[in-house]
Structure formats: C-alpha cells, structure tokens
Amino acid sequence: QVQLVESGGGLAQPGGSLRLSCAASGFTFSSYSMYWARQVPGKGLEWVSNILSDGSDTAYTDSVKGRFTISRDNAKNTLYLQMNSLKPEDTALYYCAKDRQRRRTVVGAIPFSEYDYWGQGTQVTVSS
Numbered sequence: 001q002v003q004l005v006e007s008g009g010g011l012a013q014p015g016g017s018l019r020l021s022c023a024a025s026g027f028t029f030s031s032y033s034m035y036w037a038r039q040v041p042g043k044g045l046e047w048v049s050n051i052l053s054d055g056s057d058t059a060y061t062d063s064v065k066g067r068f069t070i071s072r073d074n075a076k077n078t079l080y081l082q083m084n085s086l087k088p089e090d091t092a093l094y095y096c097a098k099d100r101q102r103r104r105t106v107v108g109a110i111p112f113s114e115y116d117y118w119g120q121g122t123q124v125t126v127s128s
Contacts, residue, residue, distance in 0.1 A: 002026040002117045004096050009122030012086050016126070022079040022096030022119055030054070030074035033099040033107070035115060036081050038092035038124075047109040048094070049081065059107035063089070086126045093121040 008020040022034070036048040049060045049070040058070050069082040079096050097115035 002098065004098060004117055004119035006094065006096050006119040006122040009094060009124045011125045011127065013128055014087060014126055016086050017082070017084045018086065018124060020081040020083065020094055020096075020122060020124070022081075024077045024079065024096075024098070027098065027117075029072075029077040031102050033101075033104045034072060034079045035097040035099065036070060036079075036094060037097060037112070037115075038090075038094045039121075040092045045095075045112060046092075047112075050099075050107055050109075051079070052105070052107060053103050057107045059109075061109070083124070086124075088126050091124060091126050093123050095119055095121045 003025045005023045012018050031053050033050055033052050035050040037045050038048050039045045047061055051058045051070045051072055055072050067085045071080045096119045098117040100114050100116040
C-alpha cells in the first residue's frame with residue numbers, strides 16, 4: 001500500500017534551517033509529481049511547493065520563494081524540502097502528498113482533491 005512518511009521537523013530559531021524528508025513506498029515514485037503542503041491550527045491547508053516526477057521543474061508559493069527548495073531522489077524514493085531563513089509564520093504542520101495523475105507535466109498549485117495520498121505530517125515550529 002502507498003505510504004508517505006515525513007521526518008525532519010522540529011524547533012528552529014528565526015533565520016534558521018530545517019530539512020524535511022518524505023519517504024515514499026508502495027508506488028512508482030518516479031512517475032508522480034509530489035507536493036508539500038502545510039496547515040496552521042485553525043487555518044486552511046496551504047500549498048507550499050511541488051516538483052515534477054523527473055525533478056525537471058518546481059514551483060513555490062510566493063511566501064517561501066527564495067527560502068525553500070524542493071527536491072527529490074528517485075533512486076531513494078524520497079522527497080525533500082530544504083527550508084532556510086525560517087520565519088515564525090512558517091510554523092505549521094507540513095505534509096507531503098502524492099499526485100493522483102501520473103506524469104503530470106505542469107507545476108503549480110492544483111486542487112487538493114488531486115492529491116490522492118498524504119503523509120501524517122511533521123511539525124515545524126519557528127520561535128526564539
């Protein structure tokens with residue numbers, strides 16, 4: 001069965017860095033775009049970034065551009081999110097998710113209904 005397991009969250013100081021990982025199994029990882037999304041308690045889910053199946057293109061929400069970098073290692077079935085210059089407003093539960101569509105060719109935000117599997121989330125807290 002499909003499993004997505006996030007790790008790497010924790011407490012960071014403003015200006016600090018964290019690297020999130022998402023270990024995928026149960027499907028052909030290299031055939032699907034992957035997504036990072038986040039949720040603050042009491043607020044809606046927010047798309048953060050995504051990457052095409054072959055890693056050839058990426059996209060970011062405006063608030064993280066220039067600070068976050070999404071990447072993937074298809075040989076290791078792992079998705080990453082390098083988060084630098086962290087801000088308190090980055091505090092959230094971060095999820096990785098799998099695209100429902102195989103080999104999507106465009107990046108960017110799509111309806112969350114187009115994600116068919118989600119991880120359990122990893123908490124990121126940015127505070128001094």
